[in-house]
Amino acid sequence: MTEVTPTPFCSYAEFGEAFFRAAVTEDRILAAIGQVAGRPMELGPIGVGPGRVAQVTAHGDVGEPVVRSVANDEVVYAVMLPVHLDFELDLQVDKHHFHGDLVVPITVHARATDDLRIVIDVTPPSARDIRMDLKADGLRASVVRKAAGVDAEVKKFVARYVAREISSPDVAGVLEVDVRSGIDATWEQMGR
Helix, strand or coil, X not given: CCCCCCCCCCCHHHHHHHHHHHHCCHHHHHHHHHHHCCCEXXXXXXXXXXXXXXXXXXXXXXXXXEEEECCCCCCEEEEEEEXXXXXXXXXXXCEEEEEEEEEEEEEEEEEECCCCEEEEEEECCCHHHCEEXXXXXXXXXXXXXXXXXXXXXXXXXXXXXXXXXXXXXXXXXXXXXXXXXXXXXXXXXXXX
């Protein structure tokens, strides 16, 4: 005779936490935020430097994000979104070229609502938190880069771009799950 092991019970609070951790995983966050990967990024021309006489134009794309869980009592993920940009600084007398690799940090927090929805709250990136490795084509371009304040302008642009993309309807549409509707549909299926 086979012995049946009883299912261990838990508190509602324990169930809720286990449910959230099972429902909001790294892979699901990656799928949601990953929708911005591969999208082209265009900047400018925008004025930079003293008097905004110099113009920056950039072209690039967003790479595949990296997601990791943050040790926390709540369900929180740190997302690192890589961005590659090639851009040109036009001084009206000559042009300088740069290549930049940026890492844009995003915090993702799973939240519960009283009407039984899971809402993925994405904190938009801040320009000051963006890491950038910028290479100039030549020594003169390196000097001009500092004088024109290119780094700060590029970081501001990338922060605004990523914030806009993660709030776009196609991304926002997967950042909310109506749990009550899912439960109702499951019970309805079981009753057939």
